[in-house]
Amino acid sequence: MASSTRISRLLSRSLLSATSSPLFSRGGGLSKFSTAAATEVPIKPAVRVEHTQLLIDGKFVNSASGKTFPTLDPRTGEVIAHIAEGDHEDVDRAVGVARKAFDHGPWPKMTAYERQKVLLRAADLIEKHTDEIAALETWDTGKPYEQVAKIEVPIVVRLFRYYAGWADKIHGLTVPADGPYTVQTLHEPIGVAGQIIPWNFPLLMFTWKICPALACGNTVVIKTAEQTPLSAIYASKLLHEAGLPPGVLNVISGFGPTAGAAIASHMNVDKLAFTGSTDTGKIVLELAAKSNLKPVTLELGGKSPFIVCDDADVDEAVEQAHFALFFNQGQCCCAGSRTFVHERVYDEFVEKARARALKRAVGDPFKVGIEQGPQIDSEQFEKILKYIRSGVESGATLETGGDRFGNSGFYVQPTVFSNVKDDMLIAKDEIFGPVQSILKFKNIDEVIERANNTHYGLAAGVFTKNIDTANTLSRALKVGTVWVNCFDVFDAAIPFGGYKMSGQGREKGEYSLKNYLQVKAVVTPLKNPSWL
Numbered sequence: 015m016a017s018s019t020r021i022s023r024l025l026s027r028s029l030l031s032a033t034s035s036p037l038f039s040r041g042g043g044l045s046k047f048s049t050a051a052a053t054e055v056p057i058k059p060a061v062r063v064e065h066t067q068l069l070i071d072g073k074f075v076n077s078a079s080g081k082t083f084p085t086l087d088p089r090t091g092e093v094i095a096h097i098a099e100g101d102h103e104d105v106d107r108a109v110g111v112a113r114k115a116f117d118h119g120p121w122p123k124m125t126a127y128e129r130q131k132v133l134l135r136a137a138d139l140i141e142k143h144t145d146e147i148a149a150l151e152t153w154d155t156g157k158p159y160e161q162v163a164k165i166e167v168p169i170v171v172r173l174f175r176y177y178a179g180w181a182d183k184i185h186g187l188t189v190p191a192d193g194p195y196t197v198q199t200l201h202e203p204i205g206v207a208g209q210i211i212p213w214n215f216p217l218l219m220f221t222w223k224i225c226p227a228l229a230c231g232n233t234v235v236i237k238t239a240e241q242t243p244l245s246a247i248y249a250s251k252l253l254h255e256a257g258l259p260p261g262v263l264n265v266i267s268g269f270g271p272t273a274g275a276a277i278a279s280h281m282n283v284d285k286l287a288f289t290g291s292t293d294t295g296k297i298v299l300e301l302a303a304k305s306n307l308k309p310v311t312l313e314l315g316g317k318s319p320f321i322v323c324d325d326a327d328v329d330e331a332v333e334q335a336h337f338a339l340f341f342n343q344g345q346c347c348c349a350g351s352r353t354f355v356h357e358r359v360y361d362e363f364v365e366k367a368r369a370r371a372l373k374r375a376v377g378d379p380f381k382v383g384i385e386q387g388p389q390i391d392s393e394q395f396e397k398i399l400k401y402i403r404s405g406v407e408s409g410a411t412l413e414t415g416g417d418r419f420g421n422s423g424f425y426v427q428p429t430v431f432s433n434v435k436d437d438m439l440i441a442k443d444e445i446f447g448p449v450q451s452i453l454k455f456k457n458i459d460e461v462i463e464r465a466n467n468t469h470y471g472l473a474a475g476v477f478t479k480n481i482d483t484a485n486t487l488s489r490a491l492k493v494g495t496v497w498v499n500c501f502d503v504f505d506a507a508i509p510f511g512g513y514k515m516s517g518q519g520r521e522k523g524e525y526s527l528k529n530y531l532q533v534k535a536v537v538t539p540l541k542n543p544s545w546l
């Protein structure tokens with residue numbers, strides 16, 4: 015399983031090869047950022063897009079309207095493929111077959127061991143097809159191919175095996191009650207799960223969502239993000255090859271206000287799981303409440319603090335803070351986007367953080383050694399540049415970066431701001447881009463208060479050698495995950511989720527199972543019990 019150290023190691027190996035690349039230049043100064051991304055011909059992905067339709071009832075089908083939408087290559091903005099655009103009618107059809115597959119079987123009626131074997135075979139197939147799936151994901155998202163192939167697909171495979179392992183270990187309790195009754199609880203699948211996912215980790219989010227739902231015996235209708243439909247379609251085809259019965263997993267490509275809203279408000283969807291922005295989270299929660307009051311889990315945005323104490327190993331903290339923010343082009347819900355540094359190590363940290371950002375290898379994500387590809391689309395690209403301008407205008411110090419990288423595609427220079435103040439927009443809003451904001455603090459009480467002074471509460475990083483400081487911060491921070499002297503460690507067994515407006519509920523680990531199970535109490539009178 016990927017740990018932050020392992021991921022950092024992979025990235026530094028990448029960096030070694032990147033230093034010999036003409037795309038890459040070492041040393042300080044804004045002019046060092048190469049514009050080669052614009053002039054180089056994009057590398058042709060070694061994969062073909064074979065499936066572009068909706069997947070309903072085990073078959074690839076066109077949308078009812080016959081409409082399609084383009085999915086774009088973030089390196090160039092060019093069309094990769096035209097994808098069937100699902101809408102209300104398609105969602106309705108998918109929910110209908112998922113309902114039938116749930117109510118009449120075979121999925122919930124199969125033994126747990128049989129369901130387990132399907133998930134294990136799917137894991138093997140995904141592992142076997144790592145190259146194709148990673149190429150599709152990189153093409154659709156712009157994230158480095160090496161990151162997908164060496165980090166994300168292995169995590170995906172691990173999640174499949176982890177939840178396969180749970181399938182035959184889900185059981186209720188025998189409950190002691192007053193009086194002559196035998197009482198048991200049955201943990202039953204909840205029914206048809208509706209799931210909506212974002213574009214920043216399309217394959218990983220698909221896996222987080224479907225694996226626990228399927229392991230518990232539910233059926234699924236999942237909507238992928240309109241920017242990134244390809245990898246989920248491919249993986250779902252593999253799931254069917256692995257023996258998943260028709261109707262159990264239905265994949266709808268399409269847009270939020272149409273297909274997404276149709277899932278959230280459907281009367282026959284029994285459970286909703288959503289990952290995306292906090293604003294959309296509020297909308298789907300309302301749709302769920304106004305329809306059939308389906309229970310909802312929400313994984314939303316964040317503005318996570320990364321706290322570097324004065325006793326921290328500064329070099330390691332710089333590397334991990336860089337990773338915490340810049341990983342995945344800065345498009346992580348839990349990105350360490352407020353780097354709080356103690357005043358005693360602040361100047362050293364800023365200088366080293368700037369030097370590290372200047373070394374970041376930006377370019378075609380299919381190229382070996384590249385650490386950072388383009389942002390997902392023009393909308394995000396423009397939004398990030400706007401935040402950078404706001405950082406400059408509000409008086410933060412631009413240490414490096416600050417502009418687009420090259421002159422085509424949606425590449426942004428790795429950007430570092432120092433002297434950031436809590437009330438600046440760059441310190442308050444989720445930028446979702448490669449923009450590090452460094453803030454100074456004097457003492458632990460002060461940094462706790464400032465770190466918690468946000469609507470978000472997803473994650474935090476704490477860097478210190480002092481166990482007492484680590485314990486104080488871990489307990490005081492109002493967040494769903496605290497990484498101490500590490501960051502972004504995503505084991506299948508570790509729960510993930512947010513406090514406050516970063517979400518409701520937890521995913522991954524054993525906690526995710528609860529999202530997809532109903533608890534039924536069965537009470538039976540006992541005749542002449544020899545004991546109660």
Ligand SMILES: NC(=O)c1ccc[n+]([C@@H]2O[C@H](COP(=O)([O-])OP(=O)(O)OC[C@H]3O[C@@H](n4cnc5c(N)ncnc54)[C@H](O)[C@@H]3O)[C@@H](O)[C@H]2O)c1
Pocket residue numbers: 210211212213214215237238239240268269270271272273274275276278289290291292293294295297298312313314315316346347348444446472512516517
């Ligand atoms: N907490 C987590 O685990 C986690 C993980 C990844 C991303 N995120 C968050 O996701 C956001 C980025 O993703 P995004 O820009 O795709 O978010 P988004 O909210 O715009 O979209 C997410 C999904 O919701 C759908 N959607 C949009 N409007 C909808 C509507 N009215 N009804 C139903 N569905 C709708 C979209 O089509 C997409 O599939 C960031 O805020 C990030 O922090 C959170």
